[in-house]
Amino acid sequence: MSHLPTILITGCSSGFGLDAARLFLDKGWRVIATMRTPSEDLLPRSENLRVLPLDVTDIESIRRCVEAAGPIDALVNNAGIGMLGPLEETTLANIREVFETNAIGTIAMTQAVLPQFRQRRAGVVVNITSAVTLKALPLLSVYTGSKAAVNAFTESLALELAAFNVRVRLVAPGRAPSTSFGDNAHRLIGDAVPEDYAEFIRRVFAARQEGINSPVTHSQDVVEAVWLAVTDPAAPMLIPAGADAVALADI
Template identity: 65%
Template structure:
């Protein structure tokens, strides 16, 4: 029975992905900053572990506790909404620590076992919604993961390790917007207010969106289909953008 380690499982994409793998009889190591065991169905194949992807000791403990891993899903991330002029550099660093460096650090910790077994899959969840105003810092953190994944794939193919990117669109089922807004503060200075109003006004209830189940299915495809492409859009809006 195979094992998947998934980050950011307390809600949204990570939670849906953990449930999907459990439903398909995999062992699931679901990680969260603050463990919430009750959000997932009780199962002897489930372990819920505390993980802070910005902390090297936390990463080492989780990788050791997880045992042999077949698939790593780097899903944990934060949002940042605002004009660049209004975003403090401390916030920029925090975002990159989680979205970019956390992904790199956890991948680095898991990769030796993939290499030694000559098997393994790395799935990094980034975003299809990046080339928009007021998302410059967030976009940069995700674009870095995209480039990291593409380059890493060339390094590890010799060990029969696969790398994939799952690219969700905008989702009403995640905490991205909530988290981004909670950190926004004065991130939209008055000079950018008209632009921000225009951006928010463009969204309508009829716009195509990404559902958490779309991402779970895309991650599942990446994990289980050796012929899957590196870039897998997830959600109706992401597919439209990719087309």
């Protein structure tokens, strides 16, 4: 029996992770789809699919997941959370949660699979970053900081793993209206913001509303970029995903 290439994708309960799992299944890969609260109903039934629990902020959860998954050929670090609001009224607890999930979680998952990649002299790591790292935007300092850390981590790691034939790449999605990030914006800002910020926040959201018909990123853009990053050794280090992300990358 020929070996089916195997991919482990984090954050598969919705959005890019869920759609990436569907794509790789359709392409004939064996897929390890992970999520905090596993649901077998989100993806089509397949003998090539395993759904495993994973909390990327919990080192024991990571260890159990990687052990249960067995040998894999590719890792996609997609799990992440958003944060929108003025830094002044963002709690350190929330800041730590964003960095623990987006940056430390990515690092910890990568570290957990590297021994098998190094020993086999083969493997691919694809980290999902964000187009907000390509251009500064207001009210996103914490989120952007966490994703910028992923960028720098990935670029440096690629250099140290090249000798082992392990590839490391970045996919940078733009603004995706189909995700919950924008829907949660007002809730994330909360009610404790000083009045001095009120007019600035109003202008930011007005500008966002005015640009509602401007180019955006669709999930298909992202999963195609992930497919390219995983399967094409000649893929660039950073792949912008979506028309708006491509435009920012060209600035």
